[in-house]
Amino acid sequence: xxxxxxxxxxxxxxxxxxxxxxxxxxxxxxxxxxxxxxxxxxxxxxxxxxxxxxxxxxxxxxxxxxxxxxxxxxxxxxxxxxxxxxxxxxxxxxxxxxxxxxxxxxxxxxxxxxxxxxxxxxxxxxxxxxxxxxxxxxxxxxxxxxxxxxxxxxxxxxxxxxxxxxxxxxxxxxxxxxxxxxxxxxxxxxxxxxxxxxxxxxxxxxxxxxxxxxxxxxxxxxxxxxxxxxxxxxxxxxxxxxxxxxxxxxxxxxxxxxxxxxxxxxxxxxxxxxxxxxxxxxxxxxxxxxxxxxxxxxxxxxxxxxxxxxxxxxxxxxxxxxxxxxxxxxxxxxxxxxxxxxxxxxxxxxxxxxxxxxxxxxxxxxxxxxxxxxxxxxxxxxxxxxxxxxxxxxxxxxxxxxxxxxxxxxxxxxxx
Numbered sequence: 001x002x003x004x005x006x007x008x009x010x011x012x013x014x015x016x017x018x019x020x021x022x023x024x025x026x027x028x029x030x031x032x033x034x035x036x037x038x039x040x041x042x043x044x045x046x047x048x049x050x051x052x053x054x055x056x057x058x059x060x061x062x063x064x065x066x067x068x069x070x071x072x073x074x075x076x077x078x079x080x081x082x083x084x085x086x087x088x089x090x091x092x093x094x095x096x097x098x099x100x101x102x103x104x105x106x107x108x109x110x111x112x113x114x115x116x117x118x119x120x121x122x123x124x125x126x127x128x129x130x131x132x133x134x135x136x137x138x139x140x141x142x143x144x145x146x147x148x149x150x151x152x153x154x155x156x157x158x159x160x161x162x163x164x165x166x167x168x169x170x171x172x173x174x175x176x177x178x179x180x181x182x183x184x185x186x187x188x189x190x191x192x193x194x195x196x197x198x199x200x201x202x203x204x205x206x207x208x209x210x211x212x213x214x215x216x217x218x219x220x221x222x223x224x225x226x227x228x229x230x231x232x233x234x235x236x237x238x239x240x241x242x243x244x245x246x247x248x249x250x251x252x253x254x255x256x257x258x259x260x261x262x263x264x265x266x267x268x269x270x271x272x273x274x275x276x277x278x279x280x281x282x283x284x285x286x287x288x289x290x291x292x293x294x295x296x297x298x299x300x301x302x303x304x305x306x307x308x309x310x311x312x313x314x315x316x317x318x319x320x321x322x323x324x325x326x327x328x329x330x331x332x333x334x335x336x337x338x339x340x341x342x343x344x345x346x347x348x349x350x351x352x353x354x355x356x357x358x359x360x361x362x363x364x365x366x367x368x369x370x371x372x373x374x375x376x377x378x379x380x381x382x383x384x385x386x387x388x389x390x391x392x393x394x395x396x397x398x399x400x401x402x403x404x405x406x407x408x409x410x411x412x413x414x415x416x
Contacts (some may be wrong), residue, residue: 002176003038004036004038004175005037005038005064006038006040006065006066006067007039007042007043007062007063007065007066008024008025008028008039008041008042008067009043009044009045009052009056009059009066009067009069010022010024010042010044010045010068010070011045011047011052011068011069011071011080011154012044012046012047012071013046015070016045016046023156024154024156025044027156027160028067028069028159028163031163032065032168033182035168035171035172036178036179036180036228037171037177038180041059041062043055043059047070047071049083049086052068052079052080052083052087053087056068056087056149063147064146064148064175065150066147066148066149066150067150067152067167068151069152069153069154069159070153071083072120072151072152073137074116074119074120074136075116080151081123084124084140084142084151085124088124088142090127091124092123092124092125093123093124093125094121094122095123095138096121097131098123098129098136098138099118099121101131101138102117102118102120102121102136117136120136120137120138124142126142128140128142128143129141130166131165131166132153132158132161132162133165134157134158134161135153135158137153137158139151139152139162139167141166152167178228178230179229179230179235180227181227181228181232181236181239182224182258183224183236183240183243183258184215184222184223184224184257184258185222185223185224185243185254185257186220186255186258186259187221187222187223187250187253187254188219188255188262188403188407189253190253191216191221195214195221195253196214198249198250199223199246199249202245202246202249205242206225206242209227210226210238210239211225211227212225218400219399219400223246252411252416255407255410261291262403262406262407262410263292263295263406266410266413267292267295267298270301270302270413271297273413275351276302276348276349276351277292277301277302277303277349277350277351277353277409278304278344278349278352278353279292279343279352279353279405280305280308280339280340280342280343280352280353280354280355281305281306281307281353281355282308282309282314282330282356282357283331283355283357283373283397283398283401284355284402284405285398286307287398287399288305288353288405289302289305289307291406303347303348303349305343306346306347308320308339311325311330314330314335314338317342317346318338318342318343318346319338319342319346320338320342329368331356331357331358331372331374332374333374333376333385333387336354336355336374336375336376337354337383337385339356340352340377340378340385341378341383343378344378350380351377351378351379351380351409351412352377352378353376353405353406353408354375354376354377355373357371357372357373357374357388357401358371358372358373359373359394359397359398359401361392361393361394370391370397371388371390371391371392371397372387372388372389373390373397373401373404374386374387375401375404375405375408377405377408377409384408384412386404386408388400388401388404
């Protein structure tokens with residue numbers, strides 16, 4: 001079973017000037033990997049015929065599958081179709097089924113089919129049209145023996161439909177694909193280097209066909225285990241066994257698997273215990289509430305938030321003692337604990353998370369530098385708090401403070 005390699009070529013000036021983020025490539029790579037196809041290169045190029053041709057020629061020498069996205073719209077700046085026709089020395093013909101589909105779509109929307117729209121039914125004769133149920137531009141499949149070149153629209157909604165409905169099923173039929181299995185261990189509360197040192201003996205025990213990757217982000221380190229072979233169940237059982245051994249080694253810092261989020265884990269625990277939550281946020285500015293409410297069904301356990309950015313709000317809404325703010329400062333254990341207790345009482349919840357800190361880049365002092373954050377949690381039995389020293393980057397401080405608060409809540413609910 002030989003490995004099938006793929007190159008993704010994203011076409012569009014908007015990608016090169018940073019106007020549009022290339023989310024297509026990451027999504028495609030993930031789906032291809034699930035199907036047993038390894039992406040060995042991702043390229044972004046301009047809307048220029050010579051650039052497209054050069055990219056295809058280079059990719060043909062390195063990959064079995066070449067996927068192009070972009071440049072299939074109805075306007076003059078969309079040149080991919082004509083470039084591919086020239087590349088394959090193909091006439092362009094009128095594809096009646098595509099035109100019928102275009103007319104059907106426009107009829108449902110009560111639109112008139114213009115001559116420009118009709119041109120989207122003109123396709124290279126040497127391609128196999130791929131039905132695009134979500135748009136007017138079909139995909140194009142060019143089979144040249146061991147290599148396949150596939151062109152799809154750059155609109156994510158349309159591309160994803162084509163990938164799932166047409167491209168991956170056809171590739172699976174054409175090639176004898178291996179199984180690829182990944183499992184990601186989600187950890188928090190410890191940095192990458194310290195984590196690596198802590199699990200070094202476990203990592204060294206992994207067999208050569210299981211690859212370990214450290215994927216850090218602010219507040220979280222993901223450990224991805226990957227293996228490929230003919231028997232997916234065997235790979236899965238083997239990787240699961242190693243994950244079980246890891247969970248014994250670092251039980252407190254693993255909060256889930258396969259890219260589950262802390263807010264999902266916390267939501268499940270709150271729902272399971274049938275308890276409610278509120279937040280009283282200063283330096284996080286409502287970001288904790290935002291993450292919690294990004295989960296469907298969060299209304300079952302989340303009651304609301306008080307964003308007490310100003311000290312007057314801390315005093316008037318959360319009942320924080322103004323004398324304590326003056327004596328200890330807004331960023332202090334005394335104040336953040338009162339914020340948590342006040343939020344719990346005012347919003348009538350079982351738990352309340354509170355944050356107060358110096359996100360930066362201004363506002364720090366020698367005693368309390370930028371990145372100093374106090375987090376508190378009010379529970380049915382009392383209040384707990386913890387001091388964090390996070391760093392100087394404002395965005396990272398807000399994100400890490402939020403994750404720190406969610407992790408405190410997770411440990412409290414899971415009785416860790």
